[in-house]
Amino acid sequence: xxxxxxxxxxxxxxxxxxxxxxxxxxxxxxxxxxxxxxxxxxxxxxxxxxxxxxxxxxxxxxxxxxxxxxxxxxxxxxxxxxxxxxxxxxxxxxxxxxxxxxxxxxxxxxxxxxxxxxxxxxxxxxxxxxxxxxxxxxxxx
Amino acid sequence: xxxxxxxxxxxxxxxxxxxxxxxxxxxxxxxxxxxxxxxxxxxxxxxxxxxxxxxxxxxxxxxxxxxxxxxxxxxxxxxxxxxxxxxxxxxxxxxxxxxxxxxxxxxxxxxxxxxxxxxxxxxxxxxxxxxxxxxxxxxxxxxxxxxxxxxxxxxxxxxxxxxxxxxxxxxxxxxxxxxxxxxxxxxxxxxxxxxxxxxxxxxxxxxxxxxxxxxxxxxxxxxxxxxxxxxxxxxxxxxxxxxxxxxxxxxxxxxxxxxxxxxxxxxxxxxxxxxxxxxxxxxxxxxxxxxxxxxxxxxxxxxxxxxxxxxxxxxxxxxxxxxxxxxxxxxxxxxxxxxxxxxxxxxxxxxxxxxxxxxxxxxxxxxxxxxxxxxxxxxxxxxxxxxxxxxxxxxxxxxxxxxxxxxxxxxxxxxxxxxxxxxxxxxxxxxxx
Numbered sequence: 148x149x150x151x152x153x154x155x156x157x158x159x160x161x162x163x164x165x166x167x168x169x170x171x172x173x174x175x176x177x178x179x180x181x182x183x184x185x186x187x188x189x190x191x192x193x194x195x196x197x198x199x200x201x202x203x204x205x206x207x208x209x210x211x212x213x214x215x216x217x218x219x220x221x222x223x224x225x226x227x228x229x230x231x232x233x234x235x236x237x238x239x240x241x242x243x244x245x246x247x248x249x250x251x252x253x254x255x256x257x258x259x260x261x262x263x264x265x266x267x268x269x270x271x272x273x274x275x276x277x278x279x280x281x282x283x284x285x286x287x288x
Numbered sequence: 289x290x291x292x293x294x295x296x297x298x299x300x301x302x303x304x305x306x307x308x309x310x311x312x313x314x315x316x317x318x319x320x321x322x323x324x325x326x327x328x329x330x331x332x333x334x335x336x337x338x339x340x341x342x343x344x345x346x347x348x349x350x351x352x353x354x355x356x357x358x359x360x361x362x363x364x365x366x367x368x369x370x371x372x373x374x375x376x377x378x379x380x381x382x383x384x385x386x387x388x389x390x391x392x393x394x395x396x397x398x399x400x401x402x403x404x405x406x407x408x409x410x411x412x413x414x415x416x417x418x419x420x421x422x423x424x425x426x427x428x429x430x431x432x433x434x435x436x437x438x439x440x441x442x443x444x445x446x447x448x449x450x451x452x453x454x455x456x457x458x459x460x461x462x463x464x465x466x467x468x469x470x471x472x473x474x475x476x477x478x479x480x481x482x483x484x485x486x487x488x489x490x491x492x493x494x495x496x497x498x499x500x501x502x503x504x505x506x507x508x509x510x511x512x513x514x515x516x517x518x519x520x521x522x523x524x525x526x527x528x529x530x531x532x533x534x535x536x537x538x539x540x541x542x543x544x545x546x547x548x549x550x551x552x553x554x555x556x557x558x559x560x561x562x563x564x565x566x567x568x569x570x571x572x573x574x575x576x577x578x579x580x581x582x583x584x585x586x587x588x589x590x591x592x593x594x595x596x597x598x599x600x601x602x603x604x605x606x607x608x609x610x611x612x613x614x615x616x617x618x619x620x621x622x623x624x625x626x627x628x629x630x631x632x633x634x635x636x637x638x639x640x641x642x643x644x645x646x647x648x649x650x651x652x653x654x655x656x657x658x659x660x661x662x663x664x665x666x667x668x669x670x671x672x673x674x675x676x677x678x679x680x681x682x683x684x685x686x687x688x689x690x691x692x693x694x695x696x697x698x699x700x701x702x703x704x705x706x707x708x709x710x711x712x713x714x715x716x717x718x719x720x721x
Contacts, residue, residue, distance in 0.1 A: 152654035154661065164351055179651045179685075183644045184703060189569045286306070 150213035170194035229275035296485035304487030305348035308673035334434035337593035350485035353504035370539035374602030388518035401535030403457030431584035441640030458501035483592025496634030504715035533613035541588035553579035
């Protein structure tokens with residue numbers, strides 16, 4: 148099914164100065180559309196986490212917001228490097244963030260678990276050398 | 289029934305040149321320049337007074353009550369904001385200001401700092417309850433509460449349901465005066481001496497209360513000149529029961545948080561800084577925090593647009609004064625009996641004032657949003673304000689809301705004219721050959 152509303156953002160690797168802009172814009176757009184309450188706030192948290200993941204871990208990628216009549220969907224797809232051990236990556240406290248990310252207070256290993264906790268539906272697919280796609284769904288009402 | 293909107297911040301039409309200063313500085317994008325002058329959008333304005341500060345032509349004004357209004361009551365009680373004390377350099381004791389207020393015609397004076405003491409205790413009692421939203425957000429700055437209504441409606445549950453210090457002060461002042469002097473309540477008027485237009489609006493359109501206990505607001509700017517000669521004479525009234533240093537410090541940023549919850553609170557001043565932090569609160573990023581104090585003005589109320597003294601100097605004056613006051617916390621100074629005697633809790637829910645949604649119908653809103661994004665693609669992105677909207681994005685929003693058309697953009701207009709000129713030239717040349 149075609150989304151009723153869609154918007155996408157390019158997120159560059161290591162671009163810490165713009166990090167957070169895409170998720171802030173997603174929140175603003177959702178407010179203008181009329182999404183509010185707990186759903187809005189959960190999308191805000193998850194979109195921030197996924198955006199930061201693109202900056203910290205990926206080689207760059209795209210974050211897409213889709214709005215359906217009954218659900219808000221976030222899709223993050225990057226061009227690599229891919230996650231070798233997904234089960235490990237989903238564990239709280241496990242992080243492969245580099246020194247730069249850690250020096251800025253990131254890399255607590257809570258990104259993916261936080262996304263999963265905030266989304267009503269969470270799916271992650273990753274192939275080393277190809278990339279990672281995360282799809283999150285948030286039910287409206 | 290919805291009440292007609294009231295705003296203390298207004299436009300003096302004859303002074304407005306239609307420039308873009310206020311347009312660019314309004315934190316809620318509540319101003320548009322149309323037909324050569326500014327217009328304030330009722331739905332978006334939070335009466336913070338930022339536009340008053342930046343208007344070079346003094347076309348943005350705050351409507352407050354004149355001092356002469358106190359004559360409408362048989363007895364007028366002054367409710368000085370503690371910020372008033374910060375206006376007098378070298379002031380060592382609030383009592384001089386209080387005495388000066390009596391000299392200019394007030395029958396009695398009740399310190400809003402004393403109201404702040406009582407509110408401090410009420411908030412501290414509230415903080416003992418389990419399962420409170422985190423952080424609780426101060427309700428003291430009405431511009432911040434209105435900001436939350438307009439831009440962060442989901443955070444209204446975090447706003448503490450305790451009345452503002454001026455309201456508590458007015459209720460007690462009037463009741464005690466009536467009792468002491470055995471007069472009719474309607475003969476007594478309570479006048480807040482205000483540092484800002486937001487409080488004036490909060491009196492006319494109360495937040496969380498059906499009716500304000502305050503009868504009018506006189507700006508500090510108007511009072512300053514009247515009080516100065518008396519304050520300089522430094523008269524004293526020894527019978528006076530003063531507020532604590534904590535109540536007085538509510539006039540400066542962090543004063544409230546320090547009184548209410550010194551262990552785990554955050555104080556933010558300046559409306560744009562407040563917006564940034566509220567975004568974080570909305571994203572559940574500050575849930576380890578117990579109390580949040582936001583002040584629309586830099587430095588707190590001492591930075592109010594209706595004050596006389598420079599806010600940094602006023603803050604220093606308050607600090608020096610507070611340092612000399614005895615160390616008594618409202619916990620000790622405000623008896624529980626007083627707390628129970630007068631209402632401190634809101635009697636009405638604060639409702640959202642949603643000005644963000646593009647349409648009540650979500651499907652329609654999404655269509656408008658799509659159109660908005662298409663328009664934004666065509667706009668130059670200079671955010672120059674020449675169209676009368678603060679940014680290219682708000683301009684696109686104004687178009688989809690039906691308030692203007694793409695031709696109001698001078699850059700699009702110029703490009704269109706270029707094409708037309710080219711076409712006219714071509715037509716002219718065709719005829720010649």
